[in-house]
Amino acid sequence: MPADLAVIGLGHLGLPLAQAATAAGIPTIGFDPDAWAVAELRAGRPPVDGSLTAAEIRRMLSGGFRATTDPAELGRVRTAVICVPTPLGEDHALDLTAVGEAARALAARLRPRATVILESTAYPGTTEEFLRPILESSGLLAGRDFHLAYSPSRLDPGNRRFGYANTPKVIGGLTPACTEAAAAFYGRLTDRVVRARGPREAEAVKVLETNYRHVNIALVNEMAVFCHDIGVDLWDVVRCAETKPFGFQAFRPGPGVGGHAAPIDPNYLSYKGRSLGYPLRMVELAQEVNGRMPRYVIQRCATLLNEHGKSARGARVLLLGVTYKPDIGDQEGSPAREIASRLMEMGAQLSYHDPYVPQWTVLDRPIPRADSLYEAASAADLTLLLQHHRTYDLQGLAVKAQLLLDARGATPAGAAHRL
Incomplete structure (x- = not known):
């Protein structure tokens, strides 16, 4: 069965999203270049970070979820969500290397009218100034030929009270149509969608929420x-x-x-x-x-x-x-x-x-x-x-x-x- 959704990056952000989408009946693939991690998921074994249990992985697989290392699969989906890690480097700056690699893999196969959403932690401006040019190397223009948006992840691992369904999802699209396309997708997973003015505002939400905790x-x-x-x-x-x-x-x-x-x-x-x-x-x-x-x-x-x-x-x-x-x-x-x-x-x-x-x-x-x-x-x-x-x-x-x-x-x- 062809997939509607590709989750790029099967770590602590991507797997819970893939789990929620599969449970909602959305045909989902998970793409990750890490062959060992993909093989472990296909075998029904949980990730080492403990984000999901073996039982939850097995339920995803039985629900139709597929993990793959083949980037060709990305050309068959209507929605792609980038959930790769952006760790702090030695200079205390976010390392966007994995975002760039994911974007290039997607750009080579991007379909017209597709919706691309970035969930990885990012600076205000990343979606427009870093991600957008890479995706537009496909020859398609963001906001005209495909939808582009940012949505900060709000996952709280181990939280038994708040999960995907009852945690509001913030979305900021490049255009109003981009926002609505992303909202239509997340509306299948969560009870409430909150629309930001644009991707920069949505990215700044993540900066504020993260720093609020640390301060x-x-x-x-x-x-x-x-x-x-x-x-x-x-x-x-x-x-x-x-x-x-x-x-x-x-x-x-x-x-x-x-x-x-x-x-x-x-x-x-x-x-x-x-x-x-x-x-x-x-x-x-x-x-x-x-x-x-x-x-x-x-x-x-x-x-x-x-x-x-x-x-x-x-x-x-x-x-x-x-x-x-x-x-x-x-x-x-x-x-x-x-x-x-x-x-x-x-x-x-x-x-x-x-x-x-x-x-x-x-x-x-x-x-x-x-x-x-x-x-x-x-x-x-x-x-x-x-x-x-x-x-x-x-x-x-x-x-x-x-x-x-x-x-x-x-x-x-x-x-x-x-x-």
């Missing part, structure tokens, strides 16, 4: 350090503050900020060599504050061990939860890796436990996985909770652990040392 986490992380220094229970402060019915949204501190949504500073517009001439100071400061948190956690670990007559060198340290979010297997940007690296450099003997991560390597060295959680906590000089998975009985762990540092504020009050 507020940075604020509460600074408060965590401040409150600890003056002997105030920050977790109780947040508990009380969130009772205010207006003007406050609760964020909680942690050992660092992970995930795929890195802070975005539009000052770094590497694809055009442009610069605003000034940074977004709040974004830079938030990145600095959040980047310090793994080192602060290490400092707290060393202090606790010292207070109990132990040195970090030779100490047995058990790390609990090494993913960036609870109840998923995705380790993208998790602060656990930096924390583990620093502990190893200090001479600590590490082990870890995570129900979603069967194997874990740090600094090219495999970290032993604890089979019996309670026994491991009892044997460790320090147990460090980095991620609160639902399967963890924190009350029981607090009883078994010799010394427990809770970096997530998830243990009962008084049961452990909190960040």
Whole structure:
């Protein structure tokens, strides 16, 4: 059966979109040049980032979804959504390499009246100034011969309350007709479509939403350090503050900020060599504050061990939860890796436990996985909770652990040392 939709990029953005489209009865193919990833999906095996389970992959396949590495398939669809990764490079600029490659593969086979949508994180202007010229190398003009739009991804992996259907979808098209074409597609997947004035506004939505999270986490992380220094229970402060019915949204501190949504500073517009001439100071400061948190956690670990007559060198340290979010297997940007690296450099003997991560390597060295959680906590000089998975009985762990540092504020009050 010919496909109506091509999802380009079968990672943490593309697979959930393909899942939602297949469930809605839209004939869907997934294109990715990674032959190994495609072979795994065809075999019904879940992706390593844990974005979908094996059962969900099997349901997609039985619903008609096909994964392919053949770009010729792109010439047979009416809608193509680009969901490739745009990671931050060493210069803190978004790397648009994969977007360019996807666009070139699509341009060689672009059909008249097709709809092309970019969902990858991008700077304001990317759709018009970077993506559009590549697609128009096909000889077709955006806004006249094919529709072009941007729609920021709003996926929240592991969220059991909000999914594709009940999360409003923002769309900004190159022309009003482009917006309506994209809205007609997303209207089959979601309950509400929000129309932006254009692609730049839609792209700026992603910048604002991502930086909002990082700036507020940075604020509460600074408060965590401040409150600890003056002997105030920050977790109780947040508990009380969130009772205010207006003007406050609760964020909680942690050992660092992970995930795929890195802070975005539009000052770094590497694809055009442009610069605003000034940074977004709040974004830079938030990145600095959040980047310090793994080192602060290490400092707290060393202090606790010292207070109990132990040195970090030779100490047995058990790390609990090494993913960036609870109840998923995705380790993208998790602060656990930096924390583990620093502990190893200090001479600590590490082990870890995570129900979603069967194997874990740090600094090219495999970290032993604890089979019996309670026994491991009892044997460790320090147990460090980095991620609160639902399967963890924190009350029981607090009883078994010799010394427990809770970096997530998830243990009962008084049961452990909190960040």
